[in-house]
Amino acid sequence: MNKRLHYVIDGDDFTSAGQASGDVKKVLKTLGVPSEIVRKASIAMYEGEINMVIHADGGVIDVDIMPDRIVMALKDSGPGIPNVEEAMQAGFSTAPDTIRNLGFGAGMGLPNMKKYTDSMEIDTKVGVGTTITMTVKIV
Amino acid sequence: MKVSEIAEILNAEIVAGKELADMEINSACGSDMMSDVLAYFKDQGILLTGLVNPQVVRTAEMMDIKCIAFVRGKRPDGTLTDLAEERGIVVMLTDETMFTACGLLYSNGLTEAGRHE
Ligand SMILES: Nc1ncnc2c1ncn2[C@@H]1O[C@H](COP(=O)(O)OP(=O)(O)O)[C@@H](O)[C@H]1O
Ligand SMILES: [Mg+2]
Numbered sequence: 729m730n731k732r733l734h735y736v737i738d739g740d741d742f743t744s745a746g747q748a749s750g751d752v753k754k755v756l757k758t759l760g761v762p763s764e765i766v767r768k769a770s771i772a773m774y775e776g777e778i779n780m781v782i783h784a785d786g787g788v789i790d791v792d793i794m795p796d797r798i799v800m801a802l803k804d805s806g807p808g809i810p811n812v813e814e815a816m817q818a819g820f821s822t823a824p825d826t827i828r829n830l831g832f833g834a835g836m837g838l839p840n841m842k843k844y845t846d847s848m849e850i851d852t853k854v855g856v857g858t859t860i861t862m863t864v865k866i867v
Numbered sequence: 868m869k870v871s872e873i874a875e876i877l878n879a880e881i882v883a884g885k886e887l888a889d890m891e892i893n894s895a896c897g898s899d900m901m902s903d904v905l906a907y908f909k910d911q912g913i914l915l916t917g918l919v920n921p922q923v924v925r926t927a928e929m930m931d932i933k934c935i936a937f938v939r940g941k942r943p944d945g946t947l948t949d950l951a952e953e954r955g956i957v958v959m960l961t962d963e964t965m966f967t968a969c970g971l972l973y974s975n976g977l978t979e980a981g982r983h984e
Contacts, residue, residue, distance in 0.1 A: 742920075742922070743920070743921050743946065746921075746922060746928075750925065750929075753928065753929065763931070767929070767931055770929045771905055774905070774925065774929045778922075818906075828900075830918075831899060831900055831902070831916075831918045831922055831923065832901055834903055834906070835902070836903065836905065836906040839906070840902075840905055840906050
């Protein structure tokens with residue numbers, strides 16, 4: 729059941745943010761992936777997708793669904809993360825109040841992404857962009 | 868507790884997912900921060916919130932939350948209710964405040980959603 733999905737995430741459209749994650753969730757369900765795994769993968773991707781929109785002006789997401797795992801690669805050309813260790817801490821956020829008023833910016837996104845996936849790698853460079861690769865095991 | 872009973876307790880109007888009124892809801896969480904919902908709650912059930920934007924429905928969708936109650940008389944627009952309808956998520960509107968809405972459901976036997984550590 730190998731499947732590859734590709735999404736372009738619009739950085740100016742907060743309303744549509746999460747569409748890609750919703751689509752991946754639908755595909756995973758259709759493929760018969762166990763619901764607890766679907767849930768973990770889609771929450772992690774959703775947090776990453778929201779981050780792309782609120783912190784990085786959009787980007788692209790590639791999802792590889794393999795028989796034994798789901799690999800999600802989120803790539804943006806945003807500002808990069810100067811201190812990954814700090815960004816990974818629960819509650820750390822640089823989001824402005826405008827974002828908090830929309831229900832995000834609690835600084836739980838990156839910790840959530842780590843919690844809900846089996847592995848997560850952050851490749852980031854200030855002024856160049858960020859690529860986050862997450863893997864969720866199916867079996 | 869059925870969706871219809873919750874609507875009755877909250878004196879709420881159901882504006883999306885009317886056909887799901889018989890669905891059973893066994894837990895609840897109340898928050899205006901979607902980040903916190905995504906971080907801390909692990910059950911399905913009902914989400915009570917005073918935040919009105921389509922990301923509330925997206926959050927519910929990712930979390931397998933089946934029902935959203937907007938408190939304090941907040942009224943979502945058609946984009947939000949259409950999205951919920953499409954996803955099979957119930958949306959109801961109540962004039963109660965967050966505190967009172969949660970209190971009413973709690974005292975009628977609905978308990979907190981399971982929590983991640
Ligand atoms: N794709 C990204 N590009 C640039 N900075 C990011 C990105 N993702 C996260 N960050 C930084 O890491 C911080 C923590 O992220 P996160 O845990 O998701 O919390 P939040 O999004 O609520 O601020 C953000 O506030 C931001 O400074
Ligand atoms: Mg975030």
